[in-house]
Amino acid sequence: MSTDTAAVPLPPPAPGPALDIAALRAATPGTRHARHLNAAGAALPSTATLDTVTEHLRLEALLGGYEAAEALAGRTEEVYRSAARLLGAAASDIALVDSASTAWQRALAALRLKPGDRVLASSSTYVSSALHLLELRDSHGIELEVLPADPSGQLDLGALERALRRPAALLTVAHVPTTSGLVEPVAEAGALAARAGVPLLLDATQSLGQLPVGVAELGCGIVVATGRKFLRGPRGTGLLYVSPAMRERARPAAPDVRGAQWSAAYRYEVVPGARRYETWESSHALRLGLGTALDQTLALGVARIRDHVTSLADRLRAGLPAVPGVRVTDPPAAASGIVTFRCEGEDPRETVRDLRIAGFRLTTVPAAHGQWDLGRRGLDRVARASLHVYNDADDVDALLAALTAREQRRGAGRRGTGGSGSAAVPGSVPVPGSVPVSGPVPVSGPAPVPGPVPVPGSVPVPGPDAVTDPDPDPVTDPAPVSAPVPVPVPAPDPAPLPAPSRHPVHPGDRADVIVVGAGIHGSSAAWHLAARGVHVIHLDRFPAGHTEGSSHGRTRMIRRAYPSPVWDGLVDTAYAAWAELERAAGRRLVTTTGGLYARPAGAPGTLRGPGCATVDHARAADLFPGLRLCEGFTAVHDPAAGVIDAHAALTALAGLGRAHGVDRRDGCAVLGWRRDGDGVRVDTERGVLRADRLIICAGPWTGELLPAFARPLRVVRIVNVHLGSTRRHLLEPPLLGAFSVEVPDLGLLYGIPAIDGAGVKIGLDHGPEEDPSAPAAPVTAAERDRLLGLASRFLPAADGPVEETVTCRYTMAPGNRFAVGPLPGEDRVLVAAACSGHGFKFGPALGAALADLAQGAGRPDLDFLSPAAMGGIARPGRPGAGS
Template sequence: MTDTASRTGLDVEALRAATPGATLAHHLNSAGAALPSLAVLDTVIEHLRLESRLGGYEAAEAAADRSAQVYQLAGELIGAAADDIALVESATVAWHRAIDALRLRPGDRILAAGSSYVSSALHLLELRRTRGIVVEVLPADSSGGVDLTRLEQALRTPAALVTVAHVPTSSALIEPVAQIGALAAAAGVPLLVDATQSVGQLPVDVRQMRAGILVGTGRKFLRGPRGTGLLYLDPALRERARPLTPDVRGARWTGDEEYDLLPGARRYETWEASHALRLGLGTALAEALTLGVDAISAYVDGLAARLRAGLRETAGVTVVDPPAAGGGIVTFVRAGEEPTTTVRTLRAAGLHLVAVPASHGQWDLGRRGLPAVVRASVHVYNDDTEVDALLAQLARLASPTAPTAAPTPAVPGPGSAPAQAPVPVPVPVQALAPNDAPVAVPALVGGAGRRADVIVVGAGIHGRSTAWALAARGARVVQLDRLPAGHTEGSSHGRTRMIRRAYPSPVWDDLVDRAYTAWHEVERAAGRRLVTTVGGLYARPARATSTLRGPDCVLVDANQAAGILPGLVLGDDMVAVYDPAAGIIDAAAAMDALTELGAAAGVRRRDGCTVTGWTPEGTGVRVHTDSGDLLADRLVICAGAWTADLVPEFADQLTAVRIVNIHIGSSTPALLSPPALGPFSVEVPGVGLLYGIPAYGPDPVKVGFDHGPVDDLSARPGPVTAAERDALLTVARRFLPAADGPVTAEVACRYTMAPGNRFAVGALPAYPQVLVAAACSGHGFKFGPAIGAALADLATGVPLPDLDFLAPSAIIPGTPSRTAARTSGPTAHRR
């Protein structure tokens, strides 16, 4: 426990454990959307399930008491009565309804702080343009906050409203809201406080602020669901204001041309709302009140102050917070780098921050001459290790290249030449791409000039993911592949693969979570959709003992399965695991996207270059190729079926087998497309495992067996034979009656199988500078970006103890492994 946590009494470890997303990345973006707790998530899901069973109206009635409590909790948090609170969809919705209710007239003056949020400012500018409202932006004093003297002077002229953001989106400024409120109250002018970035992390009391209106959101420091917001109106002001668009929720129709507004702030609500989200907000409010806002504020402020101080000591980084900064937000820039680039690089390293452009705060950033800033924001589920991780990554990006270490004699090792052999002259890294300028980034361990940081061998899904992840972290990466681009001799070609949460052992669950998150990151970086969730079924005979399981997965019988995916027909003697998160990966698009992302990040790739071996050289490695030698600080081997050629210890453990897939047409294609069919597998007694992926894009349903004969790596995979085709058709049509059309396409590929269908990810025991991702065993594609990120972490010195169960030592004979016994190999579902 940190000193700050100890002083505030917060159990940060418990808070992190109760926050599912806290273990997936360093989430430093609470000012954007904080990570909700598991209790919030469960509340939302529980009510949605209740709606599915009872209906929306009936579920709302059943939860009426809990819904009413949300108003009480919100009022308690901000020092108001429950009747003064309206629940809305966002802070912006709250702002619009409150401003509209004031019924402003041409010539009315609004005094707005420079801290105003973009959506608020845009609304004010539109009111000026269309209604003749006078908008005056208040100047700031030397602290960065509203100049109180100038405000007092401005209030000597009649005004309709003063508005201020307690904490702006563009910095860590804390406005002197209580003093502003006192001046406004003395002048008889209502104050509108935007507490979007403060409620949940700072004490907020509408009475002390003298606020007539306060707006806030649930998704930021309150840790509530997105799509929730708060609106407070002072009772006295509420009597003078009227909603511009009354709704049945807040008004009663009493006659042909008459209606009455209901008492309280709920007159600003609408009938249609997400009760599940509002109940989730109630859970978040209760959690904040239980922890205590003062304790939250002290912890968050202390952690942010530690980050701010560390950033000021980091080369190339400038903190741009104003003097009146505090709370959980810190803003900074890196010299010579666009904030969006900084954020993209940090995101690839597992650090989630955002860039705030001046277009989100022209009255702040624009006037300070800042085109954009990087914003970090911490919460109670963050700790010192995450602050240290950000500081270390920024220091790594800024550190100068270390001098080249003196060469050391070669130590005989896997793929090495005899010790007495002459040392070949290294081929300069830049020679692989002579038209490219050298990349000015630091080496990871020693090394300078033309020495690469990392050489990645292999350009399949794991190789491309690893190369991109490393380059995005600032490493100089050279990627080599023995075959031409676009070849079909490995395991990563073809249009589609499946992704699923259903696995036989809980030991895989964390990696599966990482996989889903990593694919989302690739999609965001590439700007295209790569994963489509449709739900899947994984069937077996009811008497079989082997089964899959996983988060949110349920066991169903044949009748239930038919209701879920009617395109798959199972016998009454079968059961299935339904995985609602199962989906389809657009594998071809994913491979292209990773290539493009890697190239944009600086990966230097050379296809048709065979690596013949490698030799440890000090703390680095010399890589031998058919074009000469290369030097690097790290070597990452993602060579698929050819891994054993470079890691002889794996030779007796890895087996390349031939796998075939066929696409089958249908007279009723809708039955073989989502939602009638999703990814599936069936354990067929006497045959083996049949797996399939539904029709996707122009391709009809695809099926295959997960087993096959040992393949000859010296030759290209031969075409699918008539016997292979007929065997697949016979079994597929047994379970997919709608697959009554011709075979439209065929493909042969290779699985690289390891004992127990596992794979090896990590450093070789004897050579920590050499890492490997090997033996996909038919189920590795779905983990591609997650394994790439993991290898990048390991290569840059970030330990990942939760991946110890995949340590290469577990499949190297004679090497002790403390985790091998914990693993249980999954049934393979590759395509």
């Protein structure tokens, strides 16, 4: 008997050590960009599979398609043998097709079902199969009977036994459905069908590769499967197994030259094996890639794969009930690598969209893909996670932590009321968010209790004398995402001054504190103070929504990578403060994308920080394929970097401030101020105001209100453009994140990936000095063309039109530092000035610090940013600019 017709025994269970997950990740390029939990949709192929496909395509380009197929005909034959080994079948029983649906349709067509033929189907049947059966019912008159499920969710074997007492033409069962982690009792069903003389068609689309599928043990006459799921093969590949007995009764309905011989003018014969169901035209490259994937599955051993993926799924299934507001939707008989769930009161598409932004790849399954299952159970849609060999416990724990954090934030947004730190923005619709996490994180702890807004605490930072950075580095303003969020440390008890407000919260001429400037720092300070019961008047010289200052626009960056450790404590506090603001606002404001900050190798200055690593240009290309760095560049990779939704943040702060009683007065310019007894007098266009304390966050207009700062501060013009693309995915996370490139002779190019519908954003961190008293001029053609030239050099996918141009103003200080604290010689006046292009990320943290200082509490962690040190007395590491 030849090897093509002899059944190959199933490979024995693979004893030995557990899978080497690190090696499997290293051999799977897609794991570098996200936590991929969608093997049930399309698993990540290995580098070897990718190489097999591309090498054959190159061979076709050199030799021609027919010649390349002939040259590798022996390797193609091996694909049939590998598939047969996996199923415990003979190579002659295998047909290679382009999908499981194609395999199903050819198998059903070959059965030549007639009117009155009875087909029994499990409720787990996939949508495409169900639609075909419904069409055969309507067009061919078959009798279709959908079998019920038992309380565990599995096919009710008693109902099947009763149904088989009447003649039937076919039983079809989905081994694992697309709608849950259920595993059907196929062996028992196959045995019942065999005793009744009814063939079993097994849909192994979701099981082959993660569970053993032995055709003899399961009693299968026909098996259909795809290559792209748990086999990790290329899309456009599939398998059809048809037993010799079934081939005797199942003749192809549409024979092709591949499966039949035209022997005379009016006669043909089908080939003896299952290849009679194939067609001539196919992708040989994809079939060879499938062969590589099959061989890798066989080498790992299906038993070991099963043990690994089911243990991860069990871990996830066990952890989800501990997440407030999350419900597992798998039936009790779930035992595969698939897990389904829902978040309370939320469309699963929102859940998955939000998790995708946070770096998780999941999908949803609608009832339209499983009416006999989800529809029967009253579920309109579920979120689905599916694990594979390149996943580990860290992936599961990170997903649980991300869900826990976002559900706590969603809950806080729903519960928030005036007087607590979790009040929702009036009139806003909470948007689910995701707090960045990395690594295993406990998921069963208690949710935060709504209450007064916690103030991010002080983190000890070396004083000015400890700061040494001989060559500070200007680098753009990126943002954190997948890093752990520090737990806020309570601030010191506030001093009794000022006392709780004696003034009614309505427009008037006196407040406890007057805040000047409604950018990120002023708005944050106003909110924090008001949330503590302080009466605040908040002034801005322009109408709300203006574009003259430094805080407008769609996005900003956040990062942990900084040139000097002196910044690390404040960066930690900033991350915690953004998480606090997200909880209070009830929406996501920070998106983790990771960041790359590049410069020519050997150039002076560099970045460093917790979790950051230096990479060469080749590794940078793996991390961000959308960014092109030539040889000779190195980069610092910051996995915690990300993007802040600047517009949403300002909107949220304004709403939270008003909800706590902030008296916001836009379009009210300050003409001057002076000390007035125990307080401060502020002269405005609308009259005189008085307060116990004054906080000035006036951005480019700081020098007008504080003449002592006019000389050291420079106001410069910055231009950004948003660019479209014909290959937008290359400019979106995870293929591109926050970045900067030190370009010799030009300066620092910085960018934010395409996100939330906007094109990729780029800019240069320097520009000409500009008079803030004059309206900002539109972007010029020369400014635009300079950025377009840089985009073509470093972002080849940014080949679309200019979607938007933006100008803003950086207020730059010596050493790119800030000035945060009391005005020298005037303890009643506080200042936050000179963001120096990188201050937006610290907005909520510095707002809380200003509130502490206004209430008399010390903040020694900010001593290195003391306004008294402005001008270079203290020289912390220069963090650089960004947008």
